[in-house]
Amino acid sequence: MYVKGAGCTRYGIHDKPTHMLAYEAISGALKDADTSLKKIDAIVCGSIEWFYTGENQRHFAAMLSGILKTNVPIIRIPAACATGGALVWTANQLDYDNVLVVGAEKLHGHTRNTEMITSEFAMAAESKWEQPEGLIFPSENALVAQAYMKEFPETTMDDLALIALKNHENGYLNPNAFFYGKKVTLDDIRKSPIVTSPLRLFDCSISVDGAAATVLTKDKTDVKIIGSSLCADYLPPFERDCLTTWEGNVITANEAFEQAGLERGDIDFAEIHDAFTIVELLAYEDVGFCKKGEAYKLIRDGYFKIDGKMPVNVSGGLKAKGHPISATGVGMIYEILKQMRGEAGDRQLSKVRNALAHNIGGAGGTTVAHILKKIGGV
Numbered sequence: 001m002y003v004k005g006a007g008c009t010r011y012g013i014h015d016k017p018t019h020m021l022a023y024e025a026i027s028g029a030l031k032d033a034d035t036s037l038k039k040i041d042a043i044v045c046g047s048i049e050w051f052y053t054g055e056n057q058r059h060f061a062a063m064l065s066g067i068l069k070t071n072v073p074i075i076r077i078p079a080a081c082a083t084g085g086a087l088v089w090t091a092n093q094l095d096y097d098n099v100l101v102v103g104a105e106k107l108h109g110h111t112r113n114t115e116m117i118t119s120e121f122a123m124a125a126e127s128k129w130e131q132p133e134g135l136i137f138p139s140e141n142a143l144v145a146q147a148y149m150k151e152f153p154e155t156t157m158d159d160l161a162l163i164a165l166k167n168h169e170n171g172y173l174n175p176n177a178f179f180y181g182k183k184v185t186l187d188d189i190r191k192s193p194i195v196t197s198p199l200r201l202f203d204c205s206i207s208v209d210g211a212a213a214t215v216l217t218k219d220k221t222d223v224k225i226i227g228s229s230l231c232a233d234y235l236p237p238f239e240r241d242c243l244t245t246w247e248g249n250v251i252t253a254n255e256a257f258e259q260a261g262l263e264r265g266d267i268d269f270a271e272i273h274d275a276f277t278i279v280e281l282l283a284y285e286d287v288g289f290c291k292k293g294e295a296y297k298l299i300r301d302g303y304f305k306i307d308g309k310m311p312v313n314v315s316g317g318l319k320a321k322g323h324p325i326s327a328t329g330v331g332m333i334y335e336i337l338k339q340m341r342g343e344a345g346d347r348q349l350s351k352v353r354n355a356l357a358h359n360i361g362g363a364g365g366t367t368v369a370h371i372l373k374k375i376g377g378v
Contacts, residue, residue: 001091001092001099001216001217001218001224001225002216002217002218002219002220002221002223002224002225002375003214003215003216003217003221003223003224003225003333003337003372004033004035004098004214004215004216004217004219004221005029005030005031005032005033005034005035005214005215005337006028006029006032006033006212006213006214006215006330006333006334006337006338007024007025007026007027007028007029007030007031007032007212007213007214007334008025008028008176008210008211008212008213008327008330008331008334009021009024009025009028009176009210009211009212009327010175010176010210011176011177011178011208011209011210011321011322011324011327011331012178012208012209012210012322013108013208013209014106014108014209014210016106016209017055017106018047018055018060018063018104018105018106018211019060019063019064019067019104020067021104021105021106021209021210021211022045022047022064022067022102022104022211022213023067023068024211025102025104025211025212025213025327026068026100026102026213028213029100029102029213029214029215030100030215032215033215033217035098035215037068037069037070037100039098040070040072040098040099040100040215041072041073041096041097041098041099042072042073042074042075042091042094042096042099042100043061043064043068043070043072043073043074043075043099043100043101043102044074044075044077044087044090044091044094044099044100044101044102045060045061045064045074045075045076045077045087045101045102045103045104046060046076046077046078046079046083046084046086046087046102046103046104046326046327046330047060047076047083047103047104047105047326048078048080048083048105048325048326055106060076061074061075061076062074064102075090077090078326079361079366079368080325080361080362080365080366081273081275081323081325081328081359081360081361081362082273082329082359082360082361082362082365082366082367082368083103083325083326083328083329083361084103084212084326084327084328084329084330084331084332084359085230085329085330085332085357085358085359085367085368085369085370086230086329086359086361086366086368087101087102087103087326087329087330088101088214088216088225088228088329088330088333088357088368088370089228089229089230089368089370091216092216092225092228092370097217097218097219098215098216098217098218098219099215099216099217100213100214100215100216101213101214101215101216101330101333102211102212102213102330103211103212103213103324103325103326103327103328103329103330103331104210104211104212104324104326104327105209105210105211105324105325105326105327106209107207107208107209107324107325108207108208108209137275137363138195138196138199138204138276139196140236140237140363141199141275141276141278141279141363142195142196142197142198142199142278143243144237144243144244144278144282144363145160145198145199145276145278146197146198147243147244148243148244148278148281148282149198151244151293152244152292152293152296154293154296155281155293155295155296156296157198157200158190159281159295159296159299159300160198160199160200160203160277160278160281161186161189161190161200161202161203161277162186162299162300163274163277163280163281163299163304163319164184164189164202164203164277164319165184165185165186165189166304166305166306166312166313167274167313167316167317167319167320167321168182168184168189168202168316168319168320169305169306170306170313170314170315170316170317170320170347171315171316171317171319171320171321172184172316172320173316173345173346173347174315174316174320174321174347175345176315176321176331177315177316177320177321177322178206178208178320178321178322179206179316179320179321179322180316184202184320188202189202189203199276199277199278202319203276203277203278204275204276204319205274205275205276205317205318205319205322205323206318206319206320206322206323207322207323207324207325208322208323208324209324210322210324210327210331211324211327212324212327212328212330212331212333212334213330214330214333214334214337220375221375222340222341222374222375223336223337223340223341223372223373223374223375224372224373224375225370225371225372226259226260226261226262226371226372226373227255227256227257227258227259227260227262227369227370227371228256228259228369228370228371229251229252229253229255229256229259229368229369229370230252230366230367230368231247231248231251231252231255231366231367231368232248232365232366233246233247233248233364233365233366233367234365235362235365236363237363237364240364244282244292245282245285245286245292246282246283246286246360246363246364246367247364248360248364248365248366248367249282249283249286249287249358249360249364249367250286250287250288251367252358252367252368252369253286253287253288253356253358253369254288255369256356256369256370256371257288257371259371260354260371260373262354262371264287264288264289266353266354267289267310267354267355267356267371268310268311268349268351268352268353268354268355269310269311269312269314269336269339269349269351269352269355269356270287270289270310270311270312270313270355270356270357270358271312271313271314271315271317271332271335271336271355271356271357271358272284272287272312272313272317272356272358273318273328273358273359273360274313274317274318274319275318275323275360277319279360279363280312280313280317281295281296281299283358283360284298284299284304284312287356287358287369289310306347306349311349314335314339314344314347314349315331315332315335315347328359329357329359329368332357332358332359332370333357333370333372336355336357336372337372339352339355340352340355340372340374352374353373353374354371354372354373354374355371355372356369356370356371356372357369357370357371357372358370
């Protein structure tokens with residue numbers, strides 16, 4: 001399908017409930033698409049619907065029906081942190097002319113605290129055996145980082161810090177980012193406390209409230225989804241054959257590139273899942289932007305910076321833009337659309353023909369890859 005328009009809230013801490021964040025993003029997407037709800041044939045939505053949000057509501061699709069005053073089919077898709085990507089993948093499969101996609105999340109409120117959020121996040125990445133042992137999400141990714149650095153000792157904590165720095169430099173330029181206008185230096189990152197070795201505080205993404213929406217259509221527009229793949233894998237990485245290659249990354253990337261008829265070098269920029277800096281590093285290699293164990297070379301050379309050969313996370317990524325779970329993957333489509341239409345402001349790239357959106361749920365349990373193409377002469 002083609003992308004007709006997109007909308008996105010500011011990522012941060014909001015007083016609005018989940019459905020109102022969704023409404024704000026939807027309004028922006030419809031306006032951007034120059035269309036109305038009357039022309040929408042179906043809606044695909046996502047919100048994790050946490051146990052303790054204070055909103056006392058577990059039927060998000062019906063909530064949207066009420067606030068949008070519509071009775072079209074509304075499908076809710078849960079896929080942990082890959083929910084947004086799964087929403088776009090699902091909408092792209094449906095046989096409707098116009099599909100509205102929206103992901104929204106409310107992670108902050110008077111009933112939420114760090115212990116509660118940490119516990120709930122563990123449900124997305126650890127099995128029932130790891131959770132009682134206290135294996136929380138940052139620790140799981142730290143163990144992956146330890147395994148990677150043992151296998152490829154040339155890679156250091158400073159290489160992870162450079163990934164964080166790059167994303168903060170980009171997020172500084174993005175008005176929708178949590179860290180917009182907030183300067184973060186390499187020294188700040190290096191001096192930040194160890195959360196779980198080798199990951200420092202600034203190696204971890206920030207949980208925020210937010211929503212993003214997009215309108216997909218069969219009508220020809222200037223941006224088309226030319227590759228779309230989704231893969232599910234074992235929940236914890238330790239049940240898989242290899243800790244340092246996430247097979248879901250490899251499978252979805254290969255399928256998306258095959259569908260698109262493109263090579264890795266044809267991609268002009270990418271929005272890549274960086275819940276932790278090690279996750280972004282793994283993706284560089286798994287997706288095929290470089291050989292296994294050699295990402296550190298490109299990181300040090302600035303290859304993935306906004307002025308590098310293959311810019312990654314120009315939006316600031318989950319690290320600096322923020323990670324509103326169900327909205328994250330849809331927000332990637334928003335960023336790509338803005339870049340392709342020359343509407344990205346201070347972070348605008350000069351070459352924006354082909355782009356990759358890469359979204360992960362848990363620690364590689366669900367992976368989604370989309371390739372979008374700028375269509376000339378439309």
